[in-house]
Amino acid sequence: MHLEFRHLRTIKAIHEAGGLARAADLMNITQSALSHQVKGLEDQAGVELFVRRTKPLRLSAAGMRLLRLAEKVLPEIEALEDDFRNLQSGKAGRLHIAIECHACFEWLFPVLESFRKAWPDVDVDIRPGLAFDALPALKREEVDLVVSSDPEELDAVTFSPLFNYEPVFVASAQNPLAAKDFVVAEDFRDQMLITYPVDRARLDVFSQLLTPAKVEPRGVRQVELTAVILLLVASNRGVAVLPDWVVREVKYHSDYVTRPLTETGLTRTLYAATRDEDTTKPFMAHLLRLAKTIPVKLQRS
Amino acid sequence: MHLEFRHLRTIKAIHEAGGLARAADLMNITQSALSHQVKGLEDQAGVELFVRRTKPLRLSAAGMRLLRLAEKVLPEIEALEDDFRNLQSGKAGRLHIAIECHACFEWLFPVLESFRKAWPDVDVDIRPGLAFDALPALKREEVDLVVSSDPEELDAVTFSPLFNYEPVFVASAQNPLAAKDFVVAEDFRDQMLITYPVDRARLDVFSQLLTPAKVEPRGVRQVELTAVILLLVASNRGVAVLPDWVVREVKYHSDYVTRPLTETGLTRTLYAATRDEDTTKPFMAHLLRLAKTIPVKLQRS
DNA sequence: TGAAGATTATGAATTTGTCTCACGAACCGG
DNA sequence: CCGGTTCGTGAGACAAATTCATAATCTTCA
Numbered sequence: 001m002h003l004e005f006r007h008l009r010t011i012k013a014i015h016e017a018g019g020l021a022r023a024a025d026l027m028n029i030t031q032s033a034l035s036h037q038v039k040g041l042e043d044q045a046g047v048e049l050f051v052r053r054t055k056p057l058r059l060s061a062a063g064m065r066l067l068r069l070a071e072k073v074l075p076e077i078e079a080l081e082d083d084f085r086n087l088q089s090g091k092a093g094r095l096h097i098a099i100e101c102h103a104c105f106e107w108l109f110p111v112l113e114s115f116r117k118a119w120p121d122v123d124v125d126i127r128p129g130l131a132f133d134a135l136p137a138l139k140r141e142e143v144d145l146v147v148s149s150d151p152e153e154l155d156a157v158t159f160s161p162l163f164n165y166e167p168v169f170v171a172s173a174q175n176p177l178a179a180k181d182f183v184v185a186e187d188f189r190d191q192m193l194i195t196y197p198v199d200r201a202r203l204d205v206f207s208q209l210l211t212p213a214k215v216e217p218r219g220v221r222q223v224e225l226t227a228v229i230l231l232l233v234a235s236n237r238g239v240a241v242l243p244d245w246v247v248r249e250v251k252y253h254s255d256y257v258t259r260p261l262t263e264t265g266l267t268r269t270l271y272a273a274t275r276d277e278d279t280t281k282p283f284m285a286h287l288l289r290l291a292k293t294i295p296v297k298l299q300r301s
Numbered sequence: 302m303h304l305e306f307r308h309l310r311t312i313k314a315i316h317e318a319g320g321l322a323r324a325a326d327l328m329n330i331t332q333s334a335l336s337h338q339v340k341g342l343e344d345q346a347g348v349e350l351f352v353r354r355t356k357p358l359r360l361s362a363a364g365m366r367l368l369r370l371a372e373k374v375l376p377e378i379e380a381l382e383d384d385f386r387n388l389q390s391g392k393a394g395r396l397h398i399a400i401e402c403h404a405c406f407e408w409l410f411p412v413l414e415s416f417r418k419a420w421p422d423v424d425v426d427i428r429p430g431l432a433f434d435a436l437p438a439l440k441r442e443e444v445d446l447v448v449s450s451d452p453e454e455l456d457a458v459t460f461s462p463l464f465n466y467e468p469v470f471v472a473s474a475q476n477p478l479a480a481k482d483f484v485v486a487e488d489f490r491d492q493m494l495i496t497y498p499v500d501r502a503r504l505d506v507f508s509q510l511l512t513p514a515k516v517e518p519r520g521v522r523q524v525e526l527t528a529v530i531l532l533l534v535a536s537n538r539g540v541a542v543l544p545d546w547v548v549r550e551v552k553y554h555s556d557y558v559t560r561p562l563t564e565t566g567l568t569r570t571l572y573a574a575t576r577d578e579d580t581t582k583p584f585m586a587h588l589l590r591l592a593k594t595i596p597v598k599l600q601r602s
Numbered sequence: 603t604g605a606a607g608a609t610t611a612t613g614a615a616t617t618t619g620t621c622t623c624a625c626g627a628a629c630c631g632g
Numbered sequence: 633c634c635g636g637t638t639c640g641t642g643a644g645a646c647a648a649a650t651t652c653a654t655a656a657t658c659t660t661c662a
Contacts, residue, residue, distance in 0.1 A: 004305050004307075005305055005306060046385065065385075066381065072377065076370060076374060084347065084348050093362070141361060
């Protein structure tokens with residue numbers, strides 16, 4: 001059986017117009033074409049779709065069954081076409097975000113909340129589990145935006161700077177290092193370092209400090225949640241290096257102190273990587289704008 | 302946009318096969334054909350359905366949207382084709398019944414209950430409101446079976462006899478006519494006659510007795526429900542003529558008596574009228590068989 | 603009942619659209 | 633870099649849908 005949407009539209013039109021001839025008008029098609037079409041359909045289905053006893057053609061029981069299908073399916077198609085129109089006009093789209101930096105949830109959520117209100121038809125999602133290979137995934141269109149602090153020269157990909165942050169040293173007030181005004185690489189040698197469970201290359205403390213200085217801490221413990229890291233630090237089970245905004249967000253824990261890394265402190269920049277084609281899209285531009293302003297406001301409050 | 306089922310199947314196949322070439326195999330079609338098809342679809346939709354950056358073609362966001370439609374719609378079509386197959390094989394069908402005889406509900410319900418168990422895919426219904434014109438409605442396929450006690454010679458329609466019944470006179474034990482062994486037309490002249498609210502031609506008491514004898518009762522009162530008719534009769538507010546099976550069904554009311562009409566009693570036959578084409582269908586044959594046996598059993602019990 | 607008007611059916615010709623074939627281009631893994 | 637794989641493209645073959653012209657029915661109304 002070779003049913004097609006055309007047939008569904010035909011059935012619906014004949015039902016609504018109450019006859020073949022009027023339906024043909026409605027569809028800007030010849031009455032003859034409809035007659036042929038109906039005949040072909042009935043042949044293929046092996047079922048009489050219309051009562052031919054009466055002259056203004058009427059649907060039979062089987063025809064009614066088909067009509068019900070049509071009334072269920074045709075609106076679905078219109079919805080799809082609507083969605084596609086939105087996609088074309090840039091009102092809708094997909095915005096799947098990969099974050100390399102593990103702590104970015106903290107400022108990203110407020111940004112996305114604000115974004116969703118403005119662009120309800122954009123499919124927003126955060127894709128965890130591709131901390132590695134996030135940029136290849138971007139090129140493959142598996143994700144549409146990558147948050148990273150390591151920009152690369154990449155074809156067809158733009159890195160937009162979002163905001164600066166400072167990775168800061170966090171330790172218990174009981175920790176001897178709390179006495180120092182700032183800490184340096186060597187200070188980590190006899191410390192237990194608590195980090196997010198990601199590759200060392202993605203951790204500022206290693207990429208910016210320890211690896212260049214060839215310093216290995218006494219031990220490294222990987223912990224998933226920021227709150228738990230701070231808990232462990234506060235009870236002097238180890239030290240950590242976290243972006244300043246993270247520490248500020250949960251400053252009500254007063255059992256730990258923060259110190260700059262190196263005398264001057266480190267400054268890093270967070271970037272959003274997007275495909276060139278997407279970067280100009282209205283909703284993407286809007287998101288980038290939000291991601292530049294909202295985190296800064298959060299830090300001030 | 303000219304979406305067709307073909308496209309939905311294509312999208313689904315490409316997704317499942319993970320590539321154009323394999324999908325083409327799956328659909329017994331050339332890879333080239335699929336390429337053309339996809340291109341045409343994308344042109345019409347104005348949306349990229351696939352990510353072409355990667356070599357084994359993958360669905361884009363818009364493609365996924367289309368895939369979701371496909372997965373929703375395609376099963377619906379299969380369900381329809383299933384239904385049509387059942388219609389063809391005679392497992393399914395429509396059985397809308399028009400009853401001219403107002404009291405037939407009494408035996409018809411048990412019949413239909415039994416029938417539905419055997420033919421769950423047949424759409425059974427009783428269509429009230431066409432006591433008149435039931436036979437034209439049958440020819441127009443608005444209904445599929447008419448229960449009537451007045452067979453006619455009609456082209457393309459078969460009248461199958463179901464069972465015999467006897468219209469009997471019912472009156473209060475207080476009514477003087479209760480003293481008679483049987484009643485005749487003249488006896489009605491000074492009685493209040495209670496009938497169903499239908500045309501006189503459809504009432505046995507008129508068509509078989511009073512109209513031929515040109516007798517008019519003192520008055521006629523029309524009442525919808527059998528139980529109410531018997532209630533009124535029992536309290537001697539009038540007399541009635543009902544099919545014997547009806548009276549037997551509710552015999553626990555002992556305040557009324559029944560008497561034959563005329564010395565020998567009347568015998569009538571109930572018929573089922575069906576379109577010739579339907580009469581041979583298995584489910585219709587089954588229903589007719591049930592309608593011949595079940596009412597008889599009911600009368601005996 | 604018969605004629606006019608409306609509605610559907612049919613066959614041949616035409617147009618439209620889809621598929622195949624053959625080939626080329628791009629990509630992947632070793 | 634090269635064979636193998638996958639996708640894209642254009643031309644021609646083929647199938648299917650539509651139109652045109654006309655016939656066959658049915659409905660209505662006088």
